[in-house]
Amino acid sequence: MSNRFSCVALCGAAAALASVGPTFSHEIVGNRFFPATLAIDDPGVNDEMALPTVSAFKTGDDPSVKQLDISGEFSKRITEDFGVSFGSTWTRLYAPGGPNMTGASGFQNLETNFKYRVFKNAEHEFIMSVGLRVEWGGSGAQDAGAERFTVYTPTLYFGKGFGDLPPSLSWARPFAITGQVGYAIPGTSSFSTVSTDPDTGDQSIDTEFHPRVLTWGGSLQYSMPYLKSAVVDLGLPDFFNHLIPLVEFSLQTPVSNTFTSGTVTTGTINPGVIWVGKYYQVGVEAMIPVNRQSGTGVGGMARPLFANSINAGRPKFGY
Numbered sequence: 447m448s449n450r451f452s453c454v455a456l457c458g459a460a461a462a463l464a465s466v467g468p469t470f471s472h473e474i475v476g477n478r479f480f481p482a483t484l485a486i487d488d489p490g491v492n493d494e495m496a497l498p499t500v501s502a503f504k505t506g507d508d509p510s511v512k513q514l515d516i517s518g519e520f521s522k523r524i525t526e527d528f529g530v531s532f533g534s535t536w537t538r539l540y541a542p543g544g545p546n547m548t549g550a551s552g553f554q555n556l557e558t559n560f561k562y563r564v565f566k567n568a569e570h571e572f573i574m575s576v577g578l579r580v581e582w583g584g585s586g587a588q589d590a591g592a593e594r595f596t597v598y599t600p601t602l603y604f605g606k607g608f609g610d611l612p613p614s615l616s617w618a619r620p621f622a623i624t625g626q627v628g629y630a631i632p633g634t635s636s637f638s639t640v641s642t643d644p645d646t647g648d649q650s651i652d653t654e655f656h657p658r659v660l661t662w663g664g665s666l667q668y669s670m671p672y673l674k675s676a677v678v679d680l681g682l683p684d685f686f687n688h689l690i691p692l693v694e695f696s697l698q699t700p701v702s703n704t705f706t707s708g709t710v711t712t713g714t715i716n717p718g719v720i721w722v723g724k725y726y727q728v729g730v731e732a733m734i735p736v737n738r739q740s741g742t743g744v745g746g747m748a749r750p751l752f753a754n755s756i757n758a759g760r761p762k763f764g765y
Contacts, residue, residue, distance in 0.1 A: 624665045654706055733745035
C-alpha cells in the first residue's frame with residue numbers, strides 16, 4: 447500500500463456512503479451540545495467532515511524538528527448509535543528531520559474509527575461510547591514517520607454536562623467535561639534489522655520494541671450557547687453567544703514492552719476556543735508540550751468542521 451492508497455481509500459469510503467442531505471448533525475444530550483474537539487475525539491456518534499485540520503509544532507526529537515500536519519476526517523452514522531470515520535494526515539518534516547536530515551513529507555497511515563454509543567442520559571447530560579481505532583500499517587510514507595505495523599486502539603469515550611446542578615450554582619451549569627481512555631496495541635511486538643560491518647563482516651541485530659500505550663485525554667468546556675439558552679441571556683453580541691472556550695489535554699503513556707521506548711508520558715495541553723454555527727464550527731487552539739520529550743515551544747492548530755453533506759443527520763440504517 448502507498449500514499450496514493452490512503453487518499454483513494456479515504457475518498458472511496460466517503461463516496462460509498464453518499465446520498466445528499468442538508469442538515470447539521472452533532473451530539474446533543476438534553477440541552478447540552480457537545481462540540482467536536484480538536485485534540486481528542488468527542489463522545490458522540492455523528493455525521494461530519496473535518497477538512498482541513500492544520501497543526502504546526504516542534505517535535506521532542508533531539509534536535510527538535512518543525513512539523514506541519516494537514517489532516518482530514520469523514521464521519522458517518524451507519525445506525526443511530528453506530529458510526530464509522532476515515533481519516534489521514536499529510537506531514538511535512540523540515541530539516542533536520544527525515545531519514546537523511548534534509549526534511550521529508552508524505553501521508554501518515556490511514557486511520558479508521560468504529561464507534562458505538564452505549565449510554566445517553568438527557569436529564570444528567572451524560573453520554574458514553576466505545577470505539578476501536580485502527581491505524582493501518584504500511585499505508586503511509588515511512589520517511590514521514592508512518593509505521594509499517596497496524597495499531598489497534600480500543601477506546602472509551604464519555605461526556606458530562608453540569609446542567610443538573612442546583613439553582614445556587616447556575617453560573618456553573620454551562621460547564622462540561624469530556625474524556626477518552628484508550629489502549630494502543632501494535633500488531634507486532636518488535637522489529638529486528640540485521641546489519642553487517644563492512645570491515646570485519648560481523649553481523650549485528652538491532653531490535654526495536656513496539657510498546658503498548660495508554661492514550662488518555664480530556665477537555666473542560668464552558669458553553670456560551672448553553673448559558674444563553676438554558677441559564678440566562680446576558681444580552682451579549684451574537685458572536686459571543688456562539689463561543690465555547692475550552693482547555694484540552696492529550697497524553698500518551700507507554701505501559702508495556704517498553705524496552706526501547708521508555709515510559710515517559712508525552713502530550714500537550716491545548717487552551718483554545720470553538721465557534722459553533724448551524725452548519726459548521728471553527729476551532730483554534732494552542733499546543734503546549736507537557737515536557738521536553740513532547741516538544742519545544744508552543745505550537746498551534748486550527749480546524750473548520752462542516753455539516754456532513756453526505757446524508758447528514760440521517761443514519762444509513764435505522765429510520
